[in-house]
Amino acid sequence: MKLLEQIVAEKLLKVKAVKLQPNNPFTWASGWKSPIYCDNRKTLSYPEIRNFIKIELARLVCEHFGEATAIAGVATGAIAQGAMVAEELGLPFVYVRSKPKDHGLENLIEGDLRPGSKVLVIEDLISTGGSSLKAVEAIRNDGSEVIGMLAIFSYGFPVAEKQFKDANVNCMTLSNYDAILDVALATDYIDEAEIKTLQEWRHDPAKWQPSHK
Numbered sequence: 001m002k003l004l005e006q007i008v009a010e011k012l013l014k015v016k017a018v019k020l021q022p023n024n025p026f027t028w029a030s031g032w033k034s035p036i037y038c039d040n041r042k043t044l045s046y047p048e049i050r051n052f053i054k055i056e057l058a059r060l061v062c063e064h065f066g067e068a069t070a071i072a073g074v075a076t077g078a079i080a081q082g083a084m085v086a087e088e089l090g091l092p093f094v095y096v097r098s099k100p101k102d103h104g105l106e107n108l109i110e111g112d113l114r115p116g117s118k119v120l121v122i123e124d125l126i127s128t129g130g131s132s133l134k135a136v137e138a139i140r141n142d143g144s145e146v147i148g149m150l151a152i153f154s155y156g157f158p159v160a161e162k163q164f165k166d167a168n169v170n171c172m173t174l175s176n177y178d179a180i181l182d183v184a185l186a187t188d189y190i191d192e193a194e195i196k197t198l199q200e201w202r203h204d205p206a207k208w209q210p211s212h213k
Helices: 005-016 039-047 047-064 080-087 132-139 158-166 175-187 194-202
Strands: 016-020 035-038 070-074 092-095 119-127 145-154 171-176
Touching: 005 016, 005 039, 005 047, 005 132, 005 145, 005 171, 005 175, 016 175, 039 047, 039 119, 039 145, 047 080, 047 145, 047 171, 070 080, 070 132, 080 092, 080 119, 080 145, 092 132, 092 171, 119 132, 132 145, 132 158
Parallel strands: 070 092, 070 119, 119 145, 145 171
Antiparallel strands: 016 035
16 A cells, blocks of 8 residues: 555656656756755646645644644745645635735735634745744744644755754655655656665755766
8 A cells, every 4th residue: 555655756746746857957046956856836737636735734734733723834835735725624824925025014924813823834845944944933923833834745854854853843744755766766767876866965965966977
């Protein structure tokens, strides 16, 4: 029986929400070279996958964070998923900007979040964890409690795991980097030689450089 993380990995690879290019790396906005690129917003264009992700995130909220009284999405990637989960659970929804709006009320949190709310944060992707934890900080500074975070996918970087632990945030994901590699290898998306490259990158992504043959 396939695990949920493998099923989600299959769906992400199928619609190219996750792409693996060990021999032709991507360049991230941070400047890092990377053999993987993830854009989970692509899943929104596929109703069956979009609904599957919504249902599984909502199920995890019920099973692990049943005390939640509000859902917050992290802008911009998790606004849609967060709103769908909130709708599924019948809970209030807000989203958190990466920085305050530069006009009007200069909001950082959009929507009405009652002080003292128990907030479950929805994220689409966890890399280093920095932007995700900025959203957590904004919610805490606004007078509410963050009871946890759910994301579609995580690269599993040690730096992210440490940051979430230090910030006392329980973070769970539908799928992860190891599951992607397992599924990609099993379906001949990549071969054994490319697996080694992908594993080396995850070990030290900031310093990784592609080998030139």
